Amino acid sequence: MKRWDLFLFAGEPSGDLHGAALIRALLQQNPSLSICGVGGEKMRAAGMHILLPMDRFQVMGFFAVFRVLPSLIRSFFSLANTLLSLQPKGVLFIDYPGFSLRMERYLKRKGYQGKIMHYICPSVWAWGKKRVFSMEQTLDLLISIFPFEKQLFSSHFPVRYVGHPLVEQMQCYPYSDSFCEETIISVFPGSRTREITMNFPMQLAVLLDCLRKYNTYIGVISIARNDLRPLLEAEVHKQVPPEMRQRIRWSMQNEGYDLMRKTHVALATSGTVTLELALHKVPTVVSYAVSRIDLFLALRVFRIVLPFYCIVNILLQKEVYPECFGPYAKKECLADALDRMLSSAEYRHNVIALCEQVINQLGTSHASEQAADLVCRMLSGHRIS
DSSP, X not given: OOOOSEEEEEOSHHHHHHHHHHHHHHHHHOTTOOEEEEXXXXXXXXXXXXXEEGGGGOOOSHHHHHHTHHXXXXXXXXXXHHHHHHXXXXXXXXXXXXXXXXHHHHHHHTTOOSEEEEESOOOTTTSOTTXXXXXXHHOSEEEESSTTSGGGSOTTSOEEEOOOHHHHHHHTOOOOOOSXXXXXXXXXXXXXXXXXHHHHHHHHHHHHHHHHHSTTEEEEEEOSSGXXXXXXXXXXHHHSOGGGGGGEEEEOTTOHXXXXXXXXXXXXXXXXXXXXXXXXTOOEEEEEOOOHHHXXXXXXXXXXXXXXXXXXXHHHTSOSSOEEEGGGOSHHHXXXXXXXXXXXXXXXXXXXXXXXXXXXXXXXXXXXXXXXXXXHHHHTTOOOO
């Protein structure tokens, strides 16, 4: 049986993106490194042997987890048994804390002999603060991407801040003039079916109202994955009257950054995309509608009550982007916030100035290269103190 050097796990599209960048950096530093794992097409293309497809682990929402729990449990133990049998020199889990932290603890408890690492710190500052102690007891290395995270852990625990991988992606992105110079209101509805069905109908209704009020604008809808286009198009055909459809354009998969560079203001479902928009200095209104049962579980069971939920606002601990979350994720909230942005140049300039503060805070670090260096050192037996 082949002895792999490194196992990587990514359970969602953003993890696949960051995992692919990490793999390229790892193989640049050590071309003979053998890497297997769970991931998507980006990680496969970067040089990883896929043991299981990432799609098997993708779930959104607290209640949805309960519905697919039997399948997740089977996948969990199947993967754990595979890792305990293969005994790679190291395992590294990318974000995805609900699954990853449990797997890390299980491997440690069952006598896994290699190094256990985690890239992109779980949001223990948002919920699950009790997990901090467990991570300190389980992990050999935590690689964080936000500067404030290290202070959450004890000084005896190896936590290294490497910067955010999105910064380096923007620095080397080959921008093109895919979009005209017309004034654009963009919509970024998300990369998962469930979050699109919860947020896009409301976002589209608000976009239509703004296009009617501000007739010099066009609307552009960003498609995170090509397979999501039929879902988005069906909602457009349902809501948008024929005479308005010529003012709606589409941004295809992998054109997101080109669109952001030309966007005047945006509507976005909360997620990694909000940070990407901030790095492009795009004034944005953020929404995140959830089902009633997910809202109940979040507030009453998991007690997730924060001053801010959008990562851009969390970074500065102030409102950069207006948030319409949970019970406030209503059309009226979204419409009022977007209209304020469109009608006030001063307000937009203030938002852009705050985005510049976010950019300054994250710096210009080459996160993937630094993370790869740490991982290679761990696999070579070097102690990171």
